[in-house]
Amino acid sequence: xxxxxxxxxxxxxxxxxxxxxxxxxxxxxxxxxxxxxxxxxxxxxxxxxxxxxxxxxxxxxxxxxxxxxxxxxxxxxxxxxxxxxxxxxxxxxxxxxxxxxxxxxxxxxxxxxxxxxxxxxxxxxxxxxxxxxxxxxxxxxxxxxxxxxxxxxxxxxxxxxxxxxxxxxxxxxxxxxxxxxxxxxxxxxxxxxxxxxxxxxxxxx
Amino acid sequence: xxxxxxxxxxxxxxxxxxxxxxxxxxxxxxxxxxxxxxxxxxxxxxxxxxxxxxxxxxxxxxxxxxxxxxxxxxxxxxxxxxxxxxxxxxxxxxxxxxxxxxxxxxxxxxxxxxxxxxxxxxxxxxxxxxxxxxxxxxxxxxxxxxxxxxxxxxxxxxxxxxxxxxxxxxxxxxxxxxxxxxxxxxxxxxxxxxxxxxxxxxxxx
Numbered sequence: 001x002x003x004x005x006x007x008x009x010x011x012x013x014x015x016x017x018x019x020x021x022x023x024x025x026x027x028x029x030x031x032x033x034x035x036x037x038x039x040x041x042x043x044x045x046x047x048x049x050x051x052x053x054x055x056x057x058x059x060x061x062x063x064x065x066x067x068x069x070x071x072x073x074x075x076x077x078x079x080x081x082x083x084x085x086x087x088x089x090x091x092x093x094x095x096x097x098x099x100x101x102x103x104x105x106x107x108x109x110x111x112x113x114x115x116x117x118x119x120x121x122x123x124x125x126x127x128x129x130x131x132x133x134x135x136x137x138x139x140x141x142x143x144x145x146x147x148x149x150x151x152x153x154x155x156x157x158x159x160x161x162x163x164x165x166x167x168x169x170x171x172x173x174x175x176x177x178x179x180x181x182x183x184x185x186x187x188x189x190x191x192x193x194x195x196x197x198x199x200x201x202x203x204x205x
Numbered sequence: 206x207x208x209x210x211x212x213x214x215x216x217x218x219x220x221x222x223x224x225x226x227x228x229x230x231x232x233x234x235x236x237x238x239x240x241x242x243x244x245x246x247x248x249x250x251x252x253x254x255x256x257x258x259x260x261x262x263x264x265x266x267x268x269x270x271x272x273x274x275x276x277x278x279x280x281x282x283x284x285x286x287x288x289x290x291x292x293x294x295x296x297x298x299x300x301x302x303x304x305x306x307x308x309x310x311x312x313x314x315x316x317x318x319x320x321x322x323x324x325x326x327x328x329x330x331x332x333x334x335x336x337x338x339x340x341x342x343x344x345x346x347x348x349x350x351x352x353x354x355x356x357x358x359x360x361x362x363x364x365x366x367x368x369x370x371x372x373x374x375x376x377x378x379x380x381x382x383x384x385x386x387x388x389x390x391x392x393x394x395x396x397x398x399x400x401x402x403x404x405x406x407x408x409x410x
Binding site: 103198 | 216217219220221223224225228244245246247282283284285289291298299301302303305306308309312313314352353355360376377379383384385387393395397398399400401402403404405406407408409410
């Protein structure tokens with residue numbers, strides 16, 4: 001299996017399948033079909049079969065997919081069969097929300113540190129985390145071996161912080177700041193900007 | 206121009222172009238090129254020219270695009286040349302963060318109400334908004350004529366609330382709950398689930 005050969009658009013759908021399958025497993029279901037999974041995620045059964053077949057033979061014609069097997073396989077493919085440590089930068093409302101977010105549980109992630117440059121915020125508790133001084137961030141992230149960060153700082157500060165994160169060894173950034181980041185080719189960035197998501201929908205209203 | 210004929214994937218890129226162009230305008234720039242815009246958003250110049258040409262002729266070979274003209278045109282296409290009222294459901298950490306979010310300014314949206322089913326939260330202030338009782342939600346949203354909602358409730362409650370929102374006339378839902386929603390064909394849904402975004406990146410680590 002060569003990561004380079006699988007289109008990014010397919011990789012993008014796998015976490016959605018995984019989430020639905022984990023939910024089915026939580027409900028006690030044992031097997032499913034591409035039809036049923038498709039209804040849950042709003043993607044055609046044919047597309048699901050095609051996507052999943054990229055990674056090998058998972059189901060038998062007529063008997064469907066074993067949910068447990070497919071969950072384990074998808075977790076392995078997406079490398080979330082382990083727990084990744086995540087750093088949060090920015091202790092404002094959004095940093096607060098992501099640091100306390102319960103949705104990382106069983107999904108492969110745990111927040112391990114939160115940083116802010118505002119000395120007023122440093123030392124304060126957010127849930128179980130004490131906000132750390134952004135001046136110590138590079139050293140701390142290196143020390144912890146963190147590869148993933150969530151960036152929840154204002155747009156004007158985001159590129160500077162991203163540069164520091166890359167310097168510290170971070171290779172995946174989930175960017176909440178409403179600005180596109182320039183990063184080296186070996187660093188992945190995903191953006192969460194509610195205005196962008198809303199504007200995708202107003203076109204159709 | 207027929208909305209049905211423009212692929213959804215192109216519509217998805219237009220808000221990203223608009224955000225970068227608005228930032229250029231804020232910096233006082235007057236014109237740009239597909240090359241320059243491409244560097245800002247990490248998309249090839251050829252793709253940008255192709256996307257933009259779907260909507261007519263915006264630039265002249267050699268002189269580039271007028272930023273102001275393109276901003277106005279994209280805002281018109283995406284229907285954010287007006288202000289859309291948005292309701293927030295769920296007054297937890299995430300509802301709190303999106304209700305106070307500053308990034309909606311000049312992007313076409315404003316929050317007008319926030320609801321929660323927890324009587325302990327009802328009546329409390331979040332920024333300038335008083336949390337309203339979810340029991341009054343359908344009537345209030347109908348009265349306000351709100352078409353867009355952000356759903357920040359636990360996964361177990363999300364489908365039920367989505368059904369109520371649709372009943373109230375909402376036609377676009379930005380879903381923060383970690384679950385796929387079933388909605389009628391005339392309702393648009395976009396999902397924000399940080400675990401999904403993170404899992405898209407761990408594949409490459």
